[in-house]
Amino acid sequence: MALGSARHQTCARPTGRARRRGASGGEAAASARSDEARPARCDLTGPGADDLLGQALARANMAAAWKRIKANKGGAGVDGRTVQDTAVWLQGAWPAIRQSVLDGSYRPSAVRRVSIPKPGGGERELGIPTVVDRLIQQALLQVLQPLIDPCFSEHSHGFRPGRSAHGAVVEAKRYVQEGYDVVVDVDLEKFFDRVDHDIVMHRLSLHVADKRVLRLIRRYLQAPTMVAGVVSPRTQGTPQGGPLSPLLANVLLDEVDRELERRGHRFVRYADDCNVYVKSRKAGERVLQGLRKHYARLALKVNEAKTAVGEVWGRKFLGYCLWQDPTERGRRVDDGVRIGVARPVLAQLRQHLRGLTRRHSGCSLEHVAQGLREYLQGWKAYFRLAQTPRVFAAMDQWLRHRLRAIQFKQWKNVATVYREMRRLGATHPQAAAAAAHTGRWWRGSHHCLNNVLTIAYFDRLGVPRLA
Numbered sequence: 001m002a003l004g005s006a007r008h009q010t011c012a013r014p015t016g017r018a019r020r021r022g023a024s025g026g027e028a029a030a031s032a033r034s035d036e037a038r039p040a041r042c043d044l045t046g047p048g049a050d051d052l053l054g055q056a057l058a059r060a061n062m063a064a065a066w067k068r069i070k071a072n073k074g075g076a077g078v079d080g081r082t083v084q085d086t087a088v089w090l091q092g093a094w095p096a097i098r099q100s101v102l103d104g105s106y107r108p109s110a111v112r113r114v115s116i117p118k119p120g121g122g123e124r125e126l127g128i129p130t131v132v133d134r135l136i137q138q139a140l141l142q143v144l145q146p147l148i149d150p151c152f153s154e155h156s157h158g159f160r161p162g163r164s165a166h167g168a169v170v171e172a173k174r175y176v177q178e179g180y181d182v183v184v185d186v187d188l189e190k191f192f193d194r195v196d197h198d199i200v201m202h203r204l205s206l207h208v209a210d211k212r213v214l215r216l217i218r219r220y221l222q223a224p225t226m227v228a229g230v231v232s233p234r235t236q237g238t239p240q241g242g243p244l245s246p247l248l249a250n251v252l253l254d255e256v257d258r259e260l261e262r263r264g265h266r267f268v269r270y271a272d273d274c275n276v277y278v279k280s281r282k283a284g285e286r287v288l289q290g291l292r293k294h295y296a297r298l299a300l301k302v303n304e305a306k307t308a309v310g311e312v313w314g315r316k317f318l319g320y321c322l323w324q325d326p327t328e329r330g331r332r333v334d335d336g337v338r339i340g341v342a343r344p345v346l347a348q349l350r351q352h353l354r355g356l357t358r359r360h361s362g363c364s365l366e367h368v369a370q371g372l373r374e375y376l377q378g379w380k381a382y383f384r385l386a387q388t389p390r391v392f393a394a395m396d397q398w399l400r401h402r403l404r405a406i407q408f409k410q411w412k413n414v415a416t417v418y419r420e421m422r423r424l425g426a427t428h429p430q431a432a433a434a435a436a437h438t439g440r441w442w443r444g445s446h447h448c449l450n451n452v453l454t455i456a457y458f459d460r461l462g463v464p465r466l467a
Contacts, residue, residue: 050209051210052143052144052147052209053101053102053210053212053213056140056142056143056213057098057101061139061142062135062139064142065135065138069083069131069134069135069138074134076112076128077110077129077131077134078109078110078111078112078130079130081130081131081132082131083131086130086131101136101216104215104216106216106219107219108129108133108219108223109129109130109132109133109223110223110225110226111127111128111129111223111224111234111239111241113125113126113128113225113226113227113239124240125193125240126241127240127241127242128239129223129241133242134242134243137243137244138243140213140216140243140244144207144213144247145247147207148207148250151207151254152254152257153258153261153269155171155257156250156253156254156257156270157171157270158246158249158269158270158273159246159247159249159250159271160250165320165382166384166385168269168270168318169317169320169339170339172268172275172277172312172317172322173337173339175277176277176312176322177337178266179279180266180277181279181312182278182279182281182283182284182310182312183275183312183315183317184275184278184287184309185275185308185309185310185315186274186275186276186288186307187273187303187306187307188272188295188301188302188303189300189301190301191249191272192239192249192272193236193237194236194237194299194300194301195221195236195237195248196298197221197235199252199298199299200221200238200251201217201218201221203251203252203254203255204217204248207251220242221248222234225239236299249271249272250271252298253271253272253298255294255298256274256291256295256298257269259290259294263290265277265278265287268317270318273317273318274291276291277312281310284309284310288302288307288309314342314343315342316343316344316345319341319342319382320339320340320342320386321340321341321342322338322339323337323338323340324336324337324338325338338387339385339386339387340388341388346391346395350395350398352375353399356368356372357372357402357403357406359402359405359409361406365403365410366461368403368406369458369462369463370462372463372464373462373464376464376466377464380464389467392465392466392467393467395467396467399463400453400455400458401445403463404449404450404453405441405442407445407453408434408441408445408448408449413438414438415435417431417434417435417438418432418434418435421434421435421448424457425452430451434448434449
């Protein structure tokens with residue numbers, strides 16, 4: 001079936017029994033699933049379907065949208081107004097803006113283009129709309145998402161209510177446990193910059209009946225960009241930074257999700273990151289060849305340099321990776337499949353911790369501990385699925401060594417080292433040995449300070465543990 005012909009507006013998902021029946025034909029079942037397993041169509045004729053714009057601009061919805069915009073903070077757009085400045089300005093300007101949105105005369109402002117460094121090198125371009133445009137987009141999102149989101153594939157996890165990267169990683173692990181340990185790791189080249197406006201608007205029109213909403217969203221897609229004061233027209237792409245961009249990305253990529261479902265594949269998608277799990281490299285190459293064609297029909301291009309077919313072990317997905325515990329293989333139901341943190345992410349963590357624990361920073365140990373809390377608490381929350389206690393224990397040990405070196409260097413001279421060691425409860429030989437290592441901060445902190453700057457000491461200081 002050609003991908004372009006799969007014009008569905010689905011909400012109800014197949015039952016678990018129906019999915020199992022559809023998947024029983026192998027990795028790429030030749031025939032489509034039974035009609036009983038196919039979802040029903042979305043209803044575009046429900047109450048208020050023709051007045052979504054009015055619902056978006058309702059007082060309660062706008063208040064909720066403003067609350068979200070204020071919480072997200074964010075920078076100023078091309079008008080230079082911050083969130084606080086816009087709040088004051090809108091008190092007098094909002095009635096006219098609201099009316100222009102309703103009568104179709106509203107024109108979005110240009111989008112300020114900025115570049116931020118990627119963790120792995122290179123730059124990612126972001127588009128920052130004005131606060132007013134972010135507010136209107138957020139109001140639209142709050143009306144459209146409940147309408148469209150139930151129509152998406154259950155294997156799509158990115159930027160959806162009640163879903164997260166953790167759900168995507170757990171689903172990937174389940175496929176590997178079932179024996180699908182070869183992954184087709186697909187990376188799209190500059191996805192948000194290549195979104196075709198006509199294609200995404202056609203896909204959106206299958207879900208949205210209000211023509212005024214469609215017209216307004218198209219204007220947001222076509223809003224020009226500003227770089228260094230120069231305004232340029234935009235004919236493709238959707239700016240990363242606008243509230244509507246993730247929803248539009250899911251609307252576009254749902255087409256590929258449906259085709260993968262129709263063929264009975266095991267896959268997980270988070271925004272533009274898609275992994276398909278198969279049992280052999282040969283099957284993976286066939287799937288990749290088909291995906292190239294499907295994406296081409298959506299005017300998208302596969303990044304061949306970052307796309308690969310190979311064993312799943314150690315391959316990065318959303319910062320995580322999967323590994324196999326050799327001591328548990330064949331002894332457990334899950335065959336020893338474990339979730340870990342990808343090596344490049346661990347390297348980035350170590351590099352960031354080095355910056356926070358420099359011995360020449362001049363900051364007190366309490367101040368350093370505060371910086372570690374602010375960073376590591378968020379890091380631990382995201383990587384809480386990791387099943388690598390030994391890796392985390394080694395990282396904790398290395399971090400405490402760096403903290404001891406900071407304290408050792410701040411004591412500076414022999415007399416201070418001896419006095420502070422004794423104050424912390426060290427014996428005379430222990431304090432004397434530490435004082436003798438003055439100047440050799442890294443080596444001396446490892447051999448002499450372990451007995452006084454203990455794990456419990458750093459716990460009291462508030463240094464988070466990874467393990």
